[in-house]
Amino acid sequence: MDKKKDISMAVIKRLPKYYRHLAELLRNDVDRVSSKELSEKIGFTASQIRQDFNCFGGFGQQGYGYNVKELYNEISTILGLDKRYSTIIIGAGNIGQAVANYTRFEKFGFDLNGIFDVNPKLIGMKMKDIEISDIDTMDEFLKNNKTDIGIICVPHTVAQRVADTLVANGVKGIWNFAPIDIHVPENVSIENVHLSESLLTLVYLMNDLDK
Amino acid sequence: MDKKKDISMAVIKRLPKYYRHLAELLRNDVDRVSSKELSEKIGFTASQIRQDFNCFGGFGQQGYGYNVKELYNEISTILGLDKRYSTIIIGAGNIGQAVANYTRFEKFGFDLNGIFDVNPKLIGMKMKDIEISDIDTMDEFLKNNKTDIGIICVPHTVAQRVADTLVANGVKGIWNFAPIDIHVPENVSIENVHLSESLLTLVYLMNDLDK
DNA sequence: TAGATTGTTAATCGATTAACAATC
DNA sequence: TAGATTGTTAATCGATTAACAATC
Structure with a gap:
């Protein structure tokens, strides 16, 4: 959790957008997604997406991309949506x-x-x-x-x-x-x-x- | 109006805030305001405020500051509030x-x-x-x-x-x-x-x- | 005139993009 | 193994801050 130190507001403001798009992928039964695919969907650059995720630790796998379900859960936790x-x-x-x-x-x-x-x-x-x-x-x-x-x-x-x-x-x-x-x-x-x-x-x- | 070319989104998003605070000064019958005073009120730096206003041309006067009524009208026009x-x-x-x-x-x-x-x-x-x-x-x-x-x-x-x-x-x-x-x-x-x-x-x- | 404060240039800081080695 | 794509470092770009000459 200490990794979470000084995340810039720019990154924080993008998190809910990731969350929303991942939820949609999940609803559509998509298993994996690359930063490039996410980029085309959300409109941020692939590079920025990878940078953003790496603020919180690497959730992806080289040569594969990101597991949608896993990434969704991670971002959900980062946002604090695991609590009421x-x-x-x-x-x-x-x-x-x-x-x-x-x-x-x-x-x-x-x-x-x-x-x-x-x-x-x-x-x-x-x-x-x-x-x-x-x-x-x-x-x-x-x-x-x-x-x-x-x-x-x-x-x-x-x-x-x-x-x-x-x-x-x-x-x-x-x-x-x-x-x-x-x-x-x-x-x-x-x-x-x-x-x-x-x-x-x-x-x-x-x-x-x-x- | 050509001056208005490529204003950054960061500046644009601050304009309504200037507008709101100037409206308040106007209601309180304040005639003049310096970038320093505005800075303390709005929370942006004085330097940033002067930079922002200068994107649209200088509305101030050295040694004096800004005329509230005039600045308010300028920003009102910039925002397009002179139309319905x-x-x-x-x-x-x-x-x-x-x-x-x-x-x-x-x-x-x-x-x-x-x-x-x-x-x-x-x-x-x-x-x-x-x-x-x-x-x-x-x-x-x-x-x-x-x-x-x-x-x-x-x-x-x-x-x-x-x-x-x-x-x-x-x-x-x-x-x-x-x-x-x-x-x-x-x-x-x-x-x-x-x-x-x-x-x-x-x-x-x-x-x-x-x- | 002296003091104050702008307008504006230069310096710094931060965020985004590009590049690529690591590795699955 | 070869291909793909991440994680991460370096380069670039843009925005903010600092500084100060201009001038009211």
Whole structure:
């Protein structure tokens, strides 16, 4: 595990893509794959693919390539998908609802154990068999239920405050959908989904092509 | 405009962040800002910020810094936010609904003009004053209504087919929420929001910190 | 004018690609 | 064995950072 020291963010961001494509190969009953074949499928160079895998130790075999099942399992473990994660959603608005209903996550091993909101109209309602609770009860919930990941779907004005509460209660991962840069201590991980930044990038690219 | 030639993707991806932070300064009635101040606020180095802005021509003034209003307008234009864009959503499930209700986009100048789905239960219902139409009518809709951006919120199995139809009807930008790599011609821009890849990155980072 | 800060060039750093020996 | 393909080192490319002259 010490090998895993300073993997660059560029490599890390490619891992889920490998995982997805390997899962597809596996579904199609493909046994082996070479870096060249993967390259054609994913769009990274074969050289880069081999470099990436070698950050974590060699999974391949000269003259043969990679065993799909084995490589899939390795990457699965590297990503941490051999464990389950308890999650809560804070903010039961549009995005919170969409995330709650995104069944794909259950398959990865994520358990949704709580949903919180301030809106009295939403509190008490059920989503995915989980009752939406008053956000004022979140602190107590966290003290009684070990929670790995907090999914922030509240307006940007309160997002940092929510994050602070999560961190104070030992949550170690924050998946942030609020359009703001949230600050957390070094021992907490954060991943942002900034939808508007994504859309603005698209618009720039569209206009750039017109030139 | 020729200056805008080969801006690297790294720079492009930072533009929306500049835009957001400048909008905030503007709201707070800040007149001027130096690259050093911006650096402390955004988290990029002052040097990088100056390099980035100089890709598009110098907007600053030695000894003074940058005029916030002016810089904001420049970046707004660079991003293409001086125009309006007509959009449609394909797939009125969880994510499609969330996007449709994400009011932030209207403010940027995006008009939602159509929503399409295959589900007979959804067809005819209204979201944001827009009736959900049968996806079979999309082709005709596109022929009669100039559409800039297609927002793909359908399952991954049909995403490429939807994209093909969009492209065939002159749509020049695709915002893809389906967990798949969509292929489009060179004159079409695509921006992916791969939620599961984002979540898997988060999990990797969480486990990495445990080491 | 003196101080501040940009615009821009040069230096450094990191990531990607190419090449090839090792070896299955 | 011969052919294929990895693992790994070296070369290249690109992006970030540092430095400083220009100038407001």
